[in-house]
Amino acid sequence: MATKREFDADDTSSAKRVKMENGNGSLDPASNPYLAHWNEPMAKKDPSNSADRLHSFKRHATTAKQAKAAEDGPINPFTGKTLSNNYFSILHKRRDLPVHQQREEFLKLYQESQILVFVGETGSGKTTQIPQFVLFDDLPQLNAKMVACTQPRRVAAMSVAQRVAEELDVELGAEVGYSIRFEDKTSPSTILKYMTDGMLLREAMHDNNLTRYSTIILDEAHERTLATDILMGLLKEVVLRRPDLKLIIMSATLDATKFQKYFHNAPLLAVPGRTHPVEIFYTPAPERDYVEAALRTVLQIHATEEEGDILLFLTGEEEIEDACRKINLETQDLIREDAAGPLTVYPLYGTLPPAQQQKIFSPAPPPLKPGGRPGRKCIVSTNIAETSLTIDGIVYVVDPGFSKQKVYNPRIRVESLLVSPISKASAQQRAGRAGRTRPGKCFRLYTESAFKKELIEQTYPEVLRSNLASTVLELKKLGIDDLVHFDLMDPPAPETLMRALEELNYLACLDDEGELTTLGRLASEFPLDPALAVMLVTSPEFYCSNEILSLTALLSVPQIFVRPASNRKRADEMKDLFAHPDGDHLTMLNVYHAFKSDDAQANPKQWCHDHFLSYRALQQADNVRLQLKRIMEREELELMSTPFENKKYYENIRRALVAGFFMQVAKREGNGKTYTTVKDEQNVLLHPSTVLAQDSEWVVYNEFVLTTKNYIRTVTAVKPEWLLDIAPNYYDLATFKKGEIKQALQRVVTKMERKEAEKGRR
């Protein structure tokens, strides 16, 4: 146990150093591991004041040695309780992490400057350790402040908080907690809070200076999510107003100089990851079919390469499931021919249930017979395995060079996921995955010259690929008026902002001057897209706020209908049970109501399984509904329903739908299948999943899906009179281009006027 001894020796010296540094002989027993037994009676005397155990610590002047000593226990310096055995076994591993080597260096830079850029590759331990390093120096509990650490993904925020709570030997939700959209697991004693970047942005809306935090850590900044980019722009201003606030930008890639430059040349600290060399192979010629080439490569690796697991990157759920099936089939053949050992294939994508996601960590299968060819596992994943998830044991990476990326174009107002070539940075990141445990190999399914010439350097940050309506509303709420000069790291095209402002104006969230309206202020309280928020806020006017609340929740969670490839027909039959002829929104509502019935709630899991519904999504919807309901109650929005017996029950819901989605309307061309979107005039088809009968002339849609065909998904029939009635500004015929839609609307206007006149005559 050489490492153990080294570790002990190190600690002795640390204790000595503390003694020397304190000089005047007043050595704090709490920081001396050899006097640890003294602490116990003290702890009993005063267990409530936990900060006492750190009282020799001077804020922003502590050393790594001091912190280490405090960490060595036996009393938890934050709770005053005795530390558990589990704590010490984890502590041992933590000290082995690469970041630990640079704790002193980190503290020095952290203390010296307000902003720090920290670069640590995945696996360096930065996400779990740096916030703890900060805790021991920033001592937020002394000033009743907190340390925040943002994560781009909900799952990461939750799992990292869980892990760090364990590392600090505290209850999750007590000293260490997390906060994600629709879920807050913190308490008044929380001093370290992991949260999604979006959550921190929402908090800033109410507290423009983020006064409750003494240090903010933006983790995974290299991912350049929309919220992280906005936060960076915001914090760049906040740090000027709050000199006491410290900011750490953490990134996993070496492009960190861009962050440095953006933050007025902040100091940079880099910690090398623990990586092995990765040999990179290119194909001699471009591939005709990248999926087919990928399968071929995986099987070839399995048949010819040494032991080691395989990671294959593909683009989406369907492609991945299909690939898994094919690899399984082909492997059976290989095994039968005794050309290879067993191979277990695991899919991995965002919408996969967590239990199944966990499976990827199970070890590779053993050889079929003792001494036989070794088994291996193959993980077929979307780009979530690129940065956010670390899987040990991967030695071979197969990279076809594509991923599904969100794109937005303000000219046709389409936000969609498209399969696109990855960037060079992404390709390097993928290759790096092969060198986590030992030297590995990366097979790129494109030529070297294609890598050099065709791939862009960096993936476009999300802010360039998103509809900014929601962001603009948030920024307005944050009190930022001049959005034109808001200092973003990569400002989007002006048309993106233009479109966002226009949309918010039509939704009556901004007035013609660009000022926030009462409705806008109210809508910004909801963590929702402006259209959804406006629909929800105005729903009491249509006597159906209960139903719209449910519907909003349903539209905020992943797909509730399950349609397994093996059982499509049965799944469709089940869906038809809930189908409402007027459209998908109403159908979803029917599902929710059925889900909440006593019948279903007796055994909801089984019920969902029987009806081909996602229990997880429905449960999540239930939770989201609860959260939104609280906001509605807080904002004094009335919750009501039209009696179900009333024949206007469904009509009211459809009208309320129009109040939010009048900018997402399409009209059928003649009696054909094709629809044309209003104003943007794009030709679209109803998505095959719709339950809507084909004879609906006007529909609202939730989503415009861009593929080789243009689809609108989740559609419900509406009446043109409602459009003119509910959104007169948008349906001002003077602003319409000449064409079938204008003509049709003109006819409706004439008809309405005639009716009005008749009424007047009577």
Place this chain on the structure above:
Amino acid sequence: MAQSDEEEDYMTMTFEEPKESKHETSLQRAARMRKEGEARSRQKSKAEREAEAEAAREASLATALPETNKGFKMMAKFGFKQGGTLGKSENARKEPIRLNIKEDRSGIGLESEKKRKFREAWEKSEREAKRSKEDQGDFLQQRRQQQKEKKAERDLDNAQRTAERLSEQEAEEKGSAHTDEKSLTDINVLWRCRARRRVEHQRDRRQRRELDNGLASRLPTYVEEDEDNDSKLALGRDVAPFYTSLENELEEEDPELAEFEALPVTERLQKLLVFLRETYKYCLYCGHRYPDAAMEGCPGVTEEDHD
């Protein structure tokens, strides 16, 4: 909507009565409505629809939002001008990111590879077209040149044959070795190519004969490709060619001959003509072997001199 005349063909016209155009009965009206409906509901073909959708999309994507956009006015308030950018960095983007819709599973680089190949093929044909155009001008001159070269080649062959014959005659007279028995390199380089050609020809004949014999002996069996050398040997199929040595000799480098062959035809011809005159007092164009070195009566070395 007005009555759609385009729907009515000449057949119905003949049955039409003047009264009907004024007053439409309910039946007629129903028929007209049905017809109009059908026209409207005529299903466009899938390809037509997709092409239309794509065209509409591309058109919209190529059009920037106009200044009449409400958002533009709000931005103008803060000093934004058409063509400007957002934020404070210098190279902020002006245009939205292009939308590229991937329609198949082609790998990275395949599309540009196809384009490159197409471009290359196009450039090549372009180049060739250009060249042939350029060449058209001096077509006649070129034609003459070609003929001249052909003539020179014929003359060269004649000269070589004559030189060889004369040298053989001389050798016979002297009683030394016949050309065929000499090593190739001992033959004068000026006509060595003739000897070489003969050897090559012989070798080809021999090879063919060998192959024919071989085939006849081996039929109807066949050679398995993956048989190793040992089994080939065992089965008597060690068919390593016996003419290797000969071939090797032929394949051997003959820098002297190569150097000579590299010269232009006319130059080689010149050398031969001079050689014939000096050694054998023979003029190819007179077709006569002169008795003395003065070669009286021969107008000169070249063909032109003999015109």
